[in-house]
Amino acid sequence: MSRPRDMLLRGAVLSPHAIDRVESYEDGFVRIDDDGRVASIGDWHDAPNDAGPIVHVGDALILPAFVDAHVHLPQIDVRARYGLPLMAWLEQHVFPAEAAFADPEHAERVAERFFHALAANGIGTAGVFATVHLEATHKAFEVAANSGLRIVMGKVLMDVNAPPDLIEPADRGIAASLELAERWEGAAGGRLHTAITPRFVPTSSAELLSHAGRAASQAGLRVQTHLAEQPEEVEIVSRLFPDSTDYLAVYDERGLVGERSVFAHAIHCTDDAFARLASSGSAIACCPTSNAFLGSGSFPLQHAKRADVTIGIGSDVGAGPLFSPLDVLRHFAYLDHIEPCELLYRGTLAGAEALSVDHQTGRLAVDKAADLVVLEPPADASGDPLQRFVQCVFRNPETRVVATLVEGRVVFGRLPT
Ligand SMILES: [Zn+2]
Missing domain, CATH: 2.30.40.10 (Urease, subunit C, domain 1)
Known part of the structure; x- marks a missing residue:
C-alpha cells in the first residue's frame, strides 16, 4: 500500500x-x-x-467513499442461497460456512476476498461481523489492516441455540472480545475499531448479554447486533425473555443500547421502540436487499424517521446478495419516496454516524x-x-x-x- x-x-x-x-x-x-x-x-x-x-x-x-454499516465476512460464499426464512437459512447455509473458520488459514483466504470486494464496490468503511473464532478474527483484522480500509469489526458471540462448534461459554467469548479490542482498537493509525458483537438474542443467554453490556461500557466499545428482523425470530425472543416488554428491552436491560450501538434491520419495531432507539443515540443499519431476499418485510422508514433515529445502510452480505452500496441504495429508495440528497447521505455520512466514525469519514x-x-x-x-x-x-x-x-x-x- x-x-x-x-x-x-x-x-x-x-x-x-x-x-x-x-x-x-x-x-x-x-x-x-x-x-x-x-x-x-x-x-x-x-x-x-x-x-x-x-x-x-x-x-x-x-x-x-461509501459506508456499509452491516456486513458478514464469513458469508461471502453463501450469497444468493434463496428460498428459506431466516432461522432455517442460518442453520442450512450460514452456520456450516462459519464453522469452517475454525481454520485460521481459511479465514485469512476468505478475508482477502472479502475486503477486496468491499473496496471494489467503492466502500471505504464497513461494520463487519466475523465468526465466533478468536484466531480467525485476529486474521481478519490483520487482513483488514493491510487492505487499507476503515473497519469496525467484532467476533460473534453465541452461547446457546447454535451448533456445538459455534458456541462457547459467555465468559470465554467476552474475554476473547476484550483481547481483540486490546490488540486492534484504534490500530492501523486509527482505521480499525472493535465492536462487542452478540449475534442476536435467540443465540444468547441472559448471562452472555449482561457480560457483553458490561464489557462494552467498561471498555468504551461499540456494540453491533441484530434486532427484530423476522416475526418468527421476534416470537422466539418473547418466549425466551417473557419478562421483557419487547426485543429491544432485552438488550436495553443489559446495557447494550447506547450511543455506540448499531442494530441491523429493526423491521418489526413499534413506534415506542424507535423512540427509545432515538433517545439512546443508537443507530439502525437498514438492509433492504437482505430484507427483500429473506422475505423479512419492509423497513418502516417513515416511522423510524419520525422518531429521528440515525439510519445507515447495510448490504448484510450474505443475506444481501451484492456488496454494491448503489444496489442497496436503489432498494432503499423503493421503501418510500426518497430525495436524491438523502440517498447520498444514507450511503455515506449516515453510515459513518451509525458506526461512530463520522469524526473521521463520511463527508x-x-x-x-x-x-x-x-x-x-x-x-x-x-x-x-x-x-x-x-x-x-x-x-x-x-x-x-x-x-x-x-x-x-x-x-x-x-x-x-
Ligand atoms: Zn446480519
Whole structure:
C-alpha cells in the first residue's frame, strides 16, 4: 500500500452535509495532503496553485467513499442461497460456512476476498461481523489492516441455540472480545475499531448479554447486533425473555443500547421502540436487499424517521446478495419516496454516524480523512452532479467504480494519470 501523497483531484464533487443538504461543484477540486486528509475542497476557480500534481477524473464523480454499516465476512460464499426464512437459512447455509473458520488459514483466504470486494464496490468503511473464532478474527483484522480500509469489526458471540462448534461459554467469548479490542482498537493509525458483537438474542443467554453490556461500557466499545428482523425470530425472543416488554428491552436491560450501538434491520419495531432507539443515540443499519431476499418485510422508514433515529445502510452480505452500496441504495429508495440528497447521505455520512466514525469519514471536509470514491456514471448520464449520482444508483450495472481511496491511498482501482 503506497503512502498518501499531496494531490489535487479535479472533477465533479459531491459531499453531503446532512440528510437534506449537499455541497456540490460541477467543476470542483479536492486537495489531499500527504497525511491523507482533505486540505481543502471547492470550485476549481478557487483551487490552490501551489498544490501537488493535478489528477483530472474526467466525467467521473468524486464523493465520499461509501459506508456499509452491516456486513458478514464469513458469508461471502453463501450469497444468493434463496428460498428459506431466516432461522432455517442460518442453520442450512450460514452456520456450516462459519464453522469452517475454525481454520485460521481459511479465514485469512476468505478475508482477502472479502475486503477486496468491499473496496471494489467503492466502500471505504464497513461494520463487519466475523465468526465466533478468536484466531480467525485476529486474521481478519490483520487482513483488514493491510487492505487499507476503515473497519469496525467484532467476533460473534453465541452461547446457546447454535451448533456445538459455534458456541462457547459467555465468559470465554467476552474475554476473547476484550483481547481483540486490546490488540486492534484504534490500530492501523486509527482505521480499525472493535465492536462487542452478540449475534442476536435467540443465540444468547441472559448471562452472555449482561457480560457483553458490561464489557462494552467498561471498555468504551461499540456494540453491533441484530434486532427484530423476522416475526418468527421476534416470537422466539418473547418466549425466551417473557419478562421483557419487547426485543429491544432485552438488550436495553443489559446495557447494550447506547450511543455506540448499531442494530441491523429493526423491521418489526413499534413506534415506542424507535423512540427509545432515538433517545439512546443508537443507530439502525437498514438492509433492504437482505430484507427483500429473506422475505423479512419492509423497513418502516417513515416511522423510524419520525422518531429521528440515525439510519445507515447495510448490504448484510450474505443475506444481501451484492456488496454494491448503489444496489442497496436503489432498494432503499423503493421503501418510500426518497430525495436524491438523502440517498447520498444514507450511503455515506449516515453510515459513518451509525458506526461512530463520522469524526473521521463520511463527508469530504477539511481535516476529515480523504476517504472517497471516483465513480463513472452511465455514458449518457446528464443533469447536475447529484442527478448523475442518482443515475448511478438506479443504473448501477452501467456505473463503474474507477478508484476507492481511504486516507488518500488508493485501495482499489487506479486514478487517471
Ligand atoms: Zn446480519
